[in-house]
Structure formats: structure tokens, C-alpha cells
Amino acid sequence: MNANQAKYPQLRFKGFTDPWVQRNLGDLAEIVRGASPRPIQDPKWFDDSSEIGWLRISDVTEQNGRIHHLDQHISEAGQAKTRVLTEPHLLLSIAATVGKPLVNYVKTGVHDGFLIFMNPKFDLEFMFQWLESYRDKWSRYGQPGSQVNLNSDLVKNQSISIPSMDEQQKLGEFFEKLDNLIAANQRKLDLLKEQKKGYLQKMFPKNGEKVPELRFAGFADAWEDRKFFESIASTIDFRGRTPKKLGMDWSESGYLALSALNVKNGYIDPLADAHYGDENLYKKWMSGKELKKGQVLFTTEAPMGNVAQVPDNNGYILSQRTVAFETKEDMMTNDFLAVLLKSPLVFNNLSALSSGGTAKGVSQKSLKGLSITVPFDIDEQQKIGSFFKQLDDTIARQQRKLEKLQELKKGYLQKMFC
Template sequence: MSNKVPQLRFNGYSDAWVQRELSEVARYRNGKAHEKSVVETGPFVIVNSKFVSTEGQVRKYSDVDIEPLMEDEVAIVLSDVPNGRAIAKTFKVDRSGVYTLNQRIAALTAKENFSPSFLQLVLDRNRYFLKFDDGVSQTNLSKSDVLQFTTAYPTIEEQRRIGLLFESLDNLIAANQRKLDLLKEQKKGYLQKMFPKNGAKVPELRFAGFADDWEERKLSELATMNARIGWQNLRTSEFLDNGDYMLITGTDFKAGEIDYSNIHYVEKERFEQDKKIQISNKSILITKDGTLGKVAYVEGLTMPATLNAGVFNVRVKEDLAIDSKYLFHYLKAPFLLKFADQRSTGGTIKHLNQNVLVEFPIPLPSLGEQHKIAGLLSNFDNTIALHQRKLDLLKEQKKGYLQKMFAK
């Protein structure tokens, strides 16, 4: 029996952690088939692989509690497709009388002196289980595969402290995720109401002090659109790690902005080859291949830059009273891809054609109202980005603790 200690632990604990097989730590039972009891909505949630892998977002219901799950039991997924994301994913039952255990899911009940929360932490997507996935055939964990899982355990008091820490982190992550989701839904609601629909001259919702009818203009009337043409395409061997002329690609787009941290560069002659795809601050960039319709607004550009293939450079015409930020927000909204989808001849859109882009209708209020709308949507984006960074930081913090608070 091997005794180990983690890299990071709470003050007051110094005992060695002890290696144990799961059979020493928990009791095991299998779930049962629910095909005949599935209903559209019912009193019991079926704990299947989809429920566990989506953290409860995707649910099926049963009218019969065929294999009841009790509070603090840990469910673990036993079967998944090759390279799947569900195998060995876990769910700790938060209350009794709500969940019923499906087939190909096991339930583990922690024995005396072992914490259910700690048990879930050491089991969840553990590399031991992932090794059973050969990337070719269906992965199926047997009872013996699960019960032979071996890892180190501290005293029950330290297990509980660790479990409480991660429960607190998970609650913080969940609360911040809910805030983020709410902000995105609020923005979505404003997008649906702040632009005219179905031929209307005014939107459903607008700022006080504005009453004039809106116009509708084609994008080609408001802006120029250019992309790198075929014969100008760059070879990857021409991408430089440093230089005086930046090369922007669709993979550099991040949350509506350009992420300059991993930018490539090109030689001067490649930059000068086509002035129409030389970008500047206030350029609006749209991907036309790969992930279609990603949009970025260029700000903070400090040196000459050109575009790689697969991206449109959209520039507001200089003689027009158009707020480029307003145009950016409208192009970033779902309206463009919906329009492109309606214009497609069937099947999945694989390429955003310029002949679609030039015809895309843009609703236009007065310049003052454009400023107001752009400001509101920019504030939403900034707040969403702030919450996303906070959420990412919490997830990284949890990841760091997971790496340091468990004996290897």
C-alpha cells in the first residue's frame, strides 16, 4: 500500500494519503432500462448518459421510479462512443425521490469514512477510465473495471474539507454561468425588438426622443466589401512570426474583436499587393469560409495589416453618415446568417458569397439613434465579456486546485 501526500492541502493536516481500490470505498449497483416508462414530462428524471454529460441540461422523464437514486449517491457513465465526452462523467445526487438510474449507468454509495463529494471528484473523467477508450469501438466499462479503480484517500475530515471547497467553487461557477446566460438572453431580446420587422418602418422598442421612420438600404449602398482573391492566396510558408505587416485571419477573431496575441506577419510586397484588403481601425471583418459569419470590429490597430483568405473587409463609405459600430452590431446579430440561409439553394451553407452580402438589407435610423443603439449593444458586449472572463478565471482556479490538491 503506497502512502502519498498532495502538493497543496489545508492547514492542520499532515497524515499520508492511503491508496485504496474503489471496492474498499463504495458499494456498486447498475441501472435498469427505462424505454417503456419514458414520458414527455413526469415525476422522475432519468439519469442517463446525456443527462450526466450535459450536467442536467438535457432531460428525459419517467412515470415510474424504476431504480431510485438516493441523496449523495454518485452516478457514473459506463458506456460511450469512441472519443466521447460522456464516459466516466459523474453526477452526485442532490436529493432523494427525484431521479431514477438508467442502464449503462452505475450508482456508487460511499462507505463509512468516505465522502461522496470527494468520491465524485476523484472519479469524474479520471484518466484511468479514459484509457479504456481506444478511439475505434464503443467504450464499455464493466463492474470490475470500475471497482478496481485505485487512488489515494486522506482522512474523512480532509475529504470533507476538500469536498466543501469544490462544492463552493461549483456553486460560484454555476451562479456566474446563470448571470452570463441571463445577459445573453437579455441582449437577444433587445436584438429582436430594437430593429423593425416584417416591413415595419419603426421598431417595437426604441429610445425616448426618436420618432422618425427608419430607412432600409442594401449593404452595398453603405459599404465596400473586399476579400483576398484566389491568385493572391498565401502559402503557410509565407506566414512570419514577426515583422512590420500583420496578417489577420478568421482564427484571430475573439468575441467580436481582434486578438493580436497570436498574429502572423507577411512581407511588405504581400501587404502592398492589394490596397482593398488593407485594414484599418473601424474596418468590419466577416468570415466567409469555415465558421461562417463571425464578425470582428477593428480597434487598437497600431501597424499596417492585411487579410488572409476567407475574410471580407467591410468599410463604411466615407461620404455617408453611418455609425460603423452600429453596422458592426447589426452584421454580428443573427440576421445576416438567417438571410444567407434563406438565399441558399439547400443544404448547409459552406461559403458566404459576396452576392449575398451585397444584397443584405440594413435598417437605418437617424445617426443619433444609431449611436444610441450601438452604445447599448456595446455595453452588453462589454458586460458579457467581463462575466465570461470571471467565469473562465473561476474554471481555471478549479482546474488548478484539482491538479494540486490530490495525491498522484
């Protein structure tokens, strides 16, 4: 499409039919760079009693582009060396989180890692959303393997299709409400994760203790120390293998041999690219090794310590660097084991056993040295396991809801912007 041709978004609010016009960002605002006092480490530039905040690169990701508070404040001497904004402005990060737009809602001095859109001829919220949708495209200004280098001239010359001010405002209001809904659901998810973290700390004994701070009614006996292998099967199956490593040449036709499971951030992530191959080879490999529903999975490295359970009996195998534990039913339930491996004391002990910390991982040999403290009463294990399983299910549902909202916004941006 020619740059001068009329452009229309796929989806519009009722009453708007005019074409969007092509403009350069530099025609729509005076784009200037922030400024930083030097040397930036000198304490004379900062003053906690100042009402003028200091906007740093680190504040961008922490507040997702909407700056409502700043921890650091700039002194009068520092203010003379920077650009001070006392009203909301649109900014664009050109360092570290390159291409991230943000709006300041507090008085602030602006670091030289930002561009400021002064005297704008656009609706601020509309342009915030457009820049957010355009963020990944700034990468074309970077060399392969190097950091993107944005400057004011590149941004000024960037072309954009833009509607009337009334339509801009409608779009801005719509996406701001959607952002607020996404933020509310993110806070709810964060709160659920914090609650789980608190329960893990209180419902498992601390180091050297035998009784947790918080228990279900009816249980009072002290927990007992055991070796980890006393409560699970005497062997651990390191199943993280690929057909290629086993010398198996899987074809792309015929039998659906298997699908793999990744354990990411504590949740199962079924891989989309299931392997296809010869049925006899598959049966020979998997005989007696099929993962069972509820079985506990544990990542041994990259990162060490993610835990999940097999969702069903559909013939899964594991991705590399993951192990599957088999519990002794009369000594430990799978649901309890899944929680136990996430508890602070056990995770810290695993980290101590790992070679080089959690970044390196834990070996089968080092796992044999793991000691645990568990309730003798299997009923208490079942209650604890069931409680955390329900909490994990709630967290997973909230995570899926948040992801759907984020995908919904992505779809709207694609359809409602040219």
C-alpha cells in the same frame, strides 16, 4: 513513484499532514450499473404523476452533473425494471458523455448508461471532484477513432490516492463552494446573453415593418429599406488567406510579419502563432489592405454569421472564411453594422441566401442580394451601436471572469489532489 509510496498533494489545508493512501475505487464502494426497461420507447414505463424521476444521458450535460430536477418520470412498472435511488448518490456516465460524474439530489430511476456508487466509504463531494478531474484520463480505454467503452470492472480497478475522511470533507466543501461560484457566474453570463437577444429582437424592426418595438427617446422616423451595398463600400475584401496560398515562403526568423484574427462566437480571438517572414514580402502583400480599428469582421462559413470588430491597428490579417466590411461613414457606422449583422431579421436573411444553410455559408455574390432596414438618422445608429458595444463589453468581461474561475478550479484540482 511506486504505488505503495506515500503521496502528498502540493497544497493542503492547515492541520493535515498524513500521506494519502492508494486504494481501488472498487474497495471504496459497491459499484453497480443502472438498468433500463425495454423497449425504452414503450409509454407504459413512464408516468408524469410519479414522484420518481427518470435520469437520462441528456440530463447530465444540461445540469453539469448536479441533478436537481428531471423532466421525465418513471411509472411503477418502470421502477420494477430499473434501480431506484431515493437519496443522493454518486454516479458515473458510461455512455455518450463518458466519464462524467454526477450526483442525484432527487428521487430517480437510473438508466443503464450509468454506474452507481453504492454504500460509499468516501465523502461524496470529494469523490465527485476527483472523478471530474480524472474524466479525460478514461480515454485510454478507447481505441483511436472509437468511443470510450467503460464498464464496472474497469472503474472498480481504477487506483486512486485518498486522504482521511476529515480532509476529504474539507476538500469537498471547498470545491463545492467554488462550483457554486462558477455556476452563479455562468447564470449571470447566460442572463446577459438572453438580455442581448431580447434587445436585438426589440430594437430592430420585424420582417415587413419599418419601426422597432423599442427605441431611444427623440427618434420617431420610420426606418428605410436599402440594399446592403448601398451602406457599405462597393467591394468586400475576402482577406482570409495564408502566405502559403499566396506563394510566399515565410521564414521562422527575422521580421514579425503579421498576426491573424479568428472570429469565434462573436468575439476576437488573436492567434498565438503569429507568422514571421520577410518584411518586403509582407509590405507587398499588405499594402493598402491593413485592417483598421473598429472595422467589422464577418465569418462566411464554419460557422456563418459570427461578427466582431478589429480591436486595434496592429497590422492584423484575417483567418480564412472571414470578410472585412468597409462602411460609408455618412451612411452607416461600424458599431451599428456590427449589431445589424447580429439582428434576427438580417441573420435570417443571410441564412436564406447561404448555400445549404448556415453550415455551408454565404458567398460574396449572394451578399450582393441582401436587403436591410436601417434608420436614416446617423445619430440613432450611433446610439444603437454604442448601446450594444457596451453590452458586448459587459458580456466579454463576464466571460473572462468565468474563464478565470474555471482555470482557478483547474489549478486547485491539480495542486490539492494527488
